[in-house]
Amino acid sequence: MHRNNYNLLRLMFALAVIFSHSFALLGQTEPVLWDRSLGNLSVHGFFVISGYLITESYLRNPKPFAFVTNRFLRIVPALFVALLFSHLVWHLCGGFKTNPVPYIANGPIWTLTWEIVCYLLVLLTGLIGVLTPAGMPVAFFASWLLYLTHLHDASDAYAVIAPLLMMFISGAFIRVAKDRINLTAVFLPALALLIFAAAPYTSDLGLSLVRHNIAFLWGPSVTDSEARRVIYLAALPLVLAYLGGVAKPLVNLRDDISYGTYVYAWPVSQTIVFVSRSRGFDLNVAELLIATLVITLPLAWLSWKIVEQPILKLKRRSPKKPDLNGAGPTARA
Template identity: 30%
Template sequence: MTSTVRTFWRARLLRIFPGLVACIATVSFVFAPLSALATGRRYAFYDAVLFFLSNLSAGAPGVALRGIPGSLDGLPDPGAWNGPLWTLFWELVCYALAGTVLGVLRPELARVALLVPFLVGSAFVFTLDMGWGPVRTPPDWPLVPLLTFLAGSLTYLYRDRISASQVAVGACAVGVIAIGGAGLVPSLIHIPLCVLLLASSLYLPLASVGSRFDISYGVYIYGWPVQQVLASMGLHTAVPPLFFAAVSLLLVFPVAWLSCRYVEMPARGWFRRWKDPRRAPQLA
């Protein structure tokens, strides 16, 4: 909204790719070989290099490899060292859509330009939720995440028309529960959930969380690999799922902090210095 399309893209790419490159390098040449060595599974450096190079495409369909053969044999998902990476490609598609629309059109027209595909896509997914669709959708079907992204964009663009009162927060919470109970999450959850999360943050004492070190991206890209390392050690069969999830979170938090502090923040600092040396962040 406040920058050119070129500046927007430069900032987005620097936000995504430095952390991504560090993550897939860590998975390929640290996590995978160490876990294979500890458990006796197979690890081939050539396969790891292919995994690394292919995932520089940000999980592009038909390009990115999901796993390193043999390194996760016997696990519930032996073919994926970093399952969520496929969504990064579609996130870039979303940035292309929203960035182009906002860069070309005035805000009033941009609202409509993003609202129309959101409504059409939601209507189509609703037919599938109701069982009227001709085919079942695969788990990595991109339309539902695209609708979620558009919902966030629309919530921002229509923020002057969306109430953030406690009544509105309560209504959205009820709506989210009702939609979940009705089994219509893929088609109808996006706007109510987005408004609920954003509006409720005004009332919860969480404003300082992530204000200096935003580890959300690190949790996103390292969460699955950390869980696969734990699973390769057999933890998933030794403890209840909730305990496994808690341990995974506790271990991924410091990894995500390291990514934020020593990879993501320096990359964004370089961008700010490139634009204006006076705006460079001071990293304590």
């Protein structure tokens, strides 16, 4: 039995992405929490877990060739099959050009590019000796300093990519410093901060009151939205690290179908939308969600059993420190 909740969290995030995209693929606005869509929030959760477990994997087997090989085997074979599937249904459905979100065969896989970037960062920082209890805090706080000094940056790269990197780095930092961080002690304060930042009355009762009554001569002006973003980025990794690795395991998920769920759901949903619209039937969100799950979950299970699990047997392992089994739909350890 798994002694943590990471498999469960990964699957929950994958299902949350499907739920969020059920709105988007019907041309509706996705649910929003902490000033971001539920799909975007879920991807952030993936990156936190990825940062923790990919770092754990490197520390257990810090050989560069083994690290690169294991990352390749975990991501690429299953992704290749999913892309073939995506291209096939895209071709059969005329490129989804009549859908509310036309032409895009598999939207979520863009995150995998940044996962690979993060893998390379783990490898690089490991090789130069940063992934240590002495070096990682310096790198972590330097990352936060860089992020805060660009807090007003409105570019897409900063708004979308920087939070992904910060989540991954936070997960990596928590893993390296896990013997110095009492996750049980910080869980409730971090959760309280998340709830505070998400509450609709936060601006009136909290952030604005603080910002308008604390003198900060020549300091930067920070909006309520920016303050909520900082709270969210700082607190979410701590909450997930506790729920994933410290809290009592809730279920025993032997089959890790989260990756398959993540990479197959979008083309399945797009196909369902195309077929329904071509027959003059307009789906609602609940109908699209249920239909997507009915088809995607068996595909994800087949991907695990036929592609992912057999490939994992080829992974290079340390004879003394066996590698972990996975890191998430957008990150597999």
